[in-house]
Amino acid sequence: MRNSREIFAGLYDEFMPKVYRYIHCKVNDEKLTEDLTSTVFEKALVNFASYSRDRAAFSTWILSIARNTLIDHYRTAGKRQHVSLDEAIETPSREPSPQEESEKRAETECLLKCLGGLSEQDQEIIGLKFAAELNNRQIASMLGLSESNVGVRLFRAVKKLREGFEESWNG
């Protein structure tokens, strides 16, 4: 029988990248993402003994902690910083890197900034689907929507994001 350390390690290995990605798409800052990810898992560890699979799947549980951690962060750090798309695209990379990496990084920056321009709910749906890899049922339960509604909103949010990205990337 696996002990609690093995169980926690397995869950960490599976879900840490998802939590990291989810937070990263919200804050777009590597150092801050690492700090907040650490906070999320430290909170999960403290409450791990009381976590029960009967109440929620681990994915939903850990993502709820991540969302609440982000809310706390926004509350203490003030409002979210909105960077204009022009600033985002023109921000040069500090380190020399191959051209493809530089372009990829710029593309990512632009994508994240365009994501920040969507409504809160659209950002949540995209973050929970693409970063946290939750299915529609899990997203629906976290956001208080129907499963079908999540599917519709996801398609439309991706369409809006795509159009915004194309507009800003192609100038």
Place this chain on the structure above:
Amino acid sequence: MDDRSRENRFADDVDRMLAGGDVGPTETRGDEGYRSNMEFAHKIIECRGKPSLSFTQALRGRLLAKLAEQEVATERRRNEKMSVRGRLLGMFPRSPAWRVAALTVMVAVLALVAVWRLGLLAPTKGPVLTSPGPVAPRVAVQVSAVADKAAYALGENVGIRFEFRNVTSEPLSMPFPPLLRIVNANEEIVRSFTAGQDAKTFAAGESLTYDLSWNQRDDAGNQVPPGDYQVRMPMVRLAGGAVAGLEPLALTIRP
């Protein structure tokens, strides 16, 4: 396919893409909008942030170390609870027969103690004569005191009115005014107001008032520091064993 089912199908295709499955052209439903969305979904997945290996490993190590500490602390707490129980049980021999015997002896001893305490064992005796204990003195003069304020500024004059009432049915005589004292929070006497030289006679039921004015100076003439004080009147013994007493009056001097 209507819009709604197309949009819901999109989520399924994205889930498949996230799981590493291939979403080929035949599954893009033929329309340009859907295909563009699927291509963009692929781009979103490629642009996702990724934790560095060093961060991943460092955090993992830290968390597992903390989990180990938590488990040790939990085990220690459990053992502490058990040790009390263990110590109690350790007082008894392990063999069941011995435990029953020890338990029986314990119960018998407890029963004997209970019986003895209830006096059921003592032989019956005749009445026992004992002398009465000391009787509280009779209060003949009730004394009350009221200050003009509960708290005073430093240096402000403190005014206290005392009322002395003869609660007996006979006239009484007592030194007037009686000895009065101001005591600080450390029970030190800071100021004494000496008793009057002459005695005053109170008719039965009569009340007399006395106004004391204190300038917040101690017996040496110095301003007392801010704090809590009490006005006290040492008990005065009257004729026939009666007394006059005062409940201490509290007052505060603010800084």
